[in-house]
Amino acid sequence: MGKIWIPGVMPIELLLILTAVFFAFVIGGWVLKKQGRSIPKFWQALLIWVAAYIVLRYVLFPPIPSALIKTYMGLITLVVFLLVSSDEESWTEFKRPIMDTLGGATPTHRGVRTVTMVALPALMAWGTWSTVVPKFEEPIELRTVHPAPPASVKLNTGKTFTLQTAQNPFRVDESGNYSQNIQQEHVNDNPFDPNASKYMQYVREGGAIFFQNCHFCHGDNLNGRGMFAFAFNPIPADFSDPGTIAQLQETFVFWRVAKGGLGLPREGFPWASVMPPWEQHLTADEMWKAILFEYWHTGFYPRTWD
């Protein structure tokens, strides 16, 4: 089981599940009562408890942490106890099967008692073992995904770009002037159209650069799932996610592309990132074109300074 529910809409589904479970209990209880065969209190309590566990452990998606499940189950245990001990009669009914078993009222009860008395210590021993025995999980290492950028980027060619003022030289209209709206006008254009506009020709050149250099990690759909992605940690950035290039300035992306993993500050784990410093492989123009393509292809717009 597990992935039954679509992530993102869980709260509503959770409510629906809880309502369904509640009504199932009420209606089931009512029907059985009508027939004069109501479930004894002890089994009712156990049923509620087990149903709650199934919902928490297997139905909820995404799964909740085990510590939270324990807390909830503790609460549910408390509520169930309050419920069955609400009056003397119900309490007596609830504990009757327990007392019968403990006292060994019938051969069946005595059998159940023997099994329980062997199983419980075994369970205790196993539980203690699994807490005491050392486990070796992967150490947790938290990394800053978008570290603070420098004021400017100096390429190995000597050329310097100031992040506050630099613009993508290929985000231009037909007359070659920088245009913030040009991408919007070409959202659905074909970059291979022989009559493509200047902007779309640059997009096409950027796409060629992307598919000769970047897709191995960032993927054919720019979603960070390229053919080498499974081998690298940190995993490559997913440009189709609104949390990456969509919320960054184009010059920030240029800094990341030009300097790669080597240029990351300590909190960005420069030792682990396999992102190349692209200044070693591409010219500044080629990097700008690749960035132009990334925005066009994902349909996101770079964040602006104002």
Next chain:
Amino acid sequence: MKGIAKGGKKRAAVLVGLGVAGLIGVGMLSSGWIAGAQAQEKAAEAPKTLALPGKAAAEDLEAGKSVYFRKCVWCHGPEGAGDGPGADRLLPRPRNFNQGTFKVRHTASGELPTLDDLFDTVTHGLPGSAMPSWEGILTDKQRRQVVEFVRTELIKDRDFTDQETETLTPISFGKQVPTSKESIERGKEVFMNKGKCVECHGPEARGDGNATQKDEWGFPIRPADLHKCWNFRGNRRDPYNPANIFREVSTGLNGTPMPSFADALTDEQRWDVANFVISLCPKKQIDTQTTKPLNDFVIRAKFVEGDISGNPDDPQWQEREANYIGLGGQITHKPRNFVRQVDDVWVRALYNGNEVAYLLEWDDRNKSVGTPESMAKAVSYEETPPAGQPIALRENPEFHDAAAIQFPMKWESLNAPEKPRFIFGDAKNGADLWKWEVDGKVGAFTGTGWDQELVAHGKGEVTTPFAEHKDGQWRVIFKRPLATEDKEKDVQFVTGKYIPTLLMVWDGHNGDAGRKMSISSWYHTILEPPIPTKAYIYPVFAAVFMIGLQFWVVSKVKNGKKKK
């Protein structure tokens, strides 16, 4: 009273059972199991030939074209000739659609695929190649439309609608033979003899039988390594399902040397072969997004009494679980390795009071030994230019096969999570590399940066008591004392600590040398400390306490009853 209590128990059990069954039912429905089963039934009663599809609708062509020129054109090219800007750095190369030759089909050898086959390829991608799964990225409708565009506009030599020349004969799945020890045995027999699979795929089925073949377009092609079902192009993201193998063995792979065995082998024999092939693939949890096994982030070295065996077949090694570590091409610095041939390595580790040992196993179709002349070039090796000649798999090795394990120098004094840079360390944090080469040379090297020469250090403490290439697989054991004299440069092993570890493999036939290699991320080695005595004592105490408590409670209840 007793009767009711008993009946109640039964009813409760039934109710709980029903609830669980209901939940499972919902799960199956939404995860498509039931739908899958229905599809299989349908396939079983398929007709003798399928009707050819009609002409594509104009609006579908228009919409499909728009998808194609945004998503597909970069590899498959504007004319669908498999020559897009990305093509020359890929192996396998992108499909050339023009001839209508497709590998993954349900139709007879040489026939066109069905439109559903093409749709499935777009949906699931072709694992082991650059073609990703487009499910969740393109809608069902968009995937249908792009298939319509490709089959109408880009398949130029054949016509899906031509009744004169085209037929679509679906393969029959017959009656599936469930997997069993006997079926696998029979499958192996067919593989080795009647099916002649061994001739190309090799005696251990690692794709090393005939590794220098060409496809219909003259590009190099290698028989599949059947130990990596997650890389099978036609696995439809369901790598352990023998039906995929049955289908490929029955249809053959058009355009490749892989023939159809529909006539040569019976249904049962093909199912047996399928079961055999699946049995070769190690069972690992598959990451649904990358269709690769999940990496094992911690290499657990187990303590052994006495000497560590230098023979990988020794039970000492075989009883250890092998850790899976994926490798990517080194594409950070020049020369970049765009078509790395080694994509994973299996690692086991052992230690005793004095030594630590790693067993590295990886698949490599040929043993590569470079010549002195070729090895002299290994320093200045050029990478493939973006629009260069398509990558050719060499018939002769260029360089040595090699492997290395990299550790940080003085990891104890690193401020976690800081490490040396993944490729040969950096100026601040040096790396200690144990590198072995096919000529038997092995030693420790100091790495101080990706652009620095590796410098040998140590006094020969690193050894490789075993290094053998057999039937398409390398197995190498690295060994070293836990502690050495040179505490500055040699990694020092301490029990119970996470020691950063990284793996590199070079394939000489692929032109790997120096920085051109397959490389992993940083993982961790841990020498598992022996289980402490308290772990054995505490559970006994807990059990005894519980037993005492139980007897006390029972006696209490009994006494209470007597009083009444």
